[in-house]
Amino acid sequence: MNMLQVSVWRGGGDGEYRSYEVPRQESQSVLDVVTYIQRNIDATLSYRFACRVGMCGACAMTVNGVARWTCRTHVAKVDQGGAIQIAPLANLPVVKDLVSDMREFFDKWARARGQFAPRATRKDAFARVASDSPGRLAADAGIECIGCGVCYASCDVVSWNPDYLGPAALNRAWTLVNDVRDGARRERLAAVAGDAGCHACHTHLSCSERCPKSIAPTASIAGLKRAVAIAAWKGEL
Amino acid sequence: MNGAGRGYAAVRVAAARPGAKSETWMWIAQRASAALLALCVLVHLATIIYAVRHGLSGEAILARTRGNGVGLAFYALYVLAIAVHAPIGLRSLLQEWLGWRSASLNWFMGAVALALFAFGLRAGWAVFAAPT
DSSP, X not given: OOEEEEEEEESSTTOEEEEEXXXXXXXXXXXXXXXXXIIIIOTTOOOOOSOSSSSSOOOEEEETTEEEEGGGOBHHHHOSSSEEEEEOOTTSOEEETTEEOOHXXXXXXXXXXXXXXXXXXXXXXXXXXXXXXXXXXXXXHHTTOOOOOHHHHHOHHHHHOTTOOOHHHHHHHHHHHTOTTBSOHHHHHHHHOSTTTGGGOOOXXXXXXXXXXXXXXXXXXXXXXXXXXXXXXXXXX | OOSOOHHHHHHHHHHOOTTHHHHHHHHHHHHHHHHHHHHHHHHHHHHHHHHHHTTOOHHHHHHHHTTOHHHHHHXXXXXXXXXXXXXXXXXXXXXXXXXXXXXXXHHHHHHHHHHHHHHHHHHHHHHHSOOO
C-alpha cells in the first residue's frame, strides 16, 4: 500500500515531532490524515475541527511550514516526496499537540472594537444599505472571514510585536468602519491606531497570500490607515 | 449606549490606546516626508549626474552653489525631510527587532533627528558660504 510519511507535533510548546505512516488515499485532505492517526494509531492525539467543509475555521494548522485550513487542503497539493509535516499554528501558545490557544487571537478582535455597536434601536426601521454603495462593497470584501487564524500565524509583525492586533482583527474593524449602521467609528479608529494597530503593518502581504477565503487583510489595514489619518487630521481621533 | 452587554464595557476600557494619536501623526509625517523625499532625491540625483557627466571640478561646483539661495533652501528642505523620515522608520525597526519600547527610545530618536538635521544643514551651509 502507498504510505504517507507524516511528522506530527506532539506535546506542548516544548514538545517534539513524532513520525507516523498513514495509507495514502485519493482526494485525501490533511485533516483526513490527522483523523486517521487519531482513530487508528494514537488516540491521544489532540486536534481541533468542526465543519470539515471550510466554514468554521477550527482546523487551521501549520502544514510543511505554511499555515493552512487542513480540511480543504489536499495532501496531493502539499506533500513533499510522500512526506508532510504538521504542527500547530505559529504565533500562538500550544495547548497540546495540534491545538493552539486562540484566546489572544480573539481577545484582539475585541481590543480592535470588533463588536457591532448599533446606532438604531429595535423601534427604528431597518437600515437600507445599497448593495453597490462604496461602504457596502468595502465591507463585503472582508466580511467572509471565518476566524481560522491562518493570517495571524503567517504575520511577521505579530512575531515581532506580540501586542500587534493582527490581520484578522484589523480586517474585522475595517468591515465595521464601513458599516453605516455602526455607531462606534470614532472609538474603533482610536482602538486600531498606533504601534499595536494598523500602523505597525509592513505590507508584507503574507496574510493576503495565505487567507483561505481569499480576503486581503492588507487592503483592509491600508483602508484603516487612511481612515485613521483623516480622523486625526479632522481632530476626531 | 447600546445593548451589547457586559463584554462591551470591558472593551471600552481597552479601547483607549496610549499613543494612538502621536503614532498616527508620526505615520502621517513619515508618509508626507516620503512624498517630499521622492522629489528631492530625484533633483539631487539629477544634480549629481549633471556634475559628473560635465566633469565639473570641486571649484566649479562651489562656484555654482556659493551664495545660491535657491540651492540652500532646497537642501534645507531635503535635510528636513530626511530628519523627519529616517528616525520614524528607525524607531519602528528598533521597537520590533530590539524590543526597545520605553520612553528613552523617543528621546534617542529625537537626538537622531536633530543630528541628521544639524549635520545636513551644516553641509548645505558649507557649500553656500564657501570662501572664494
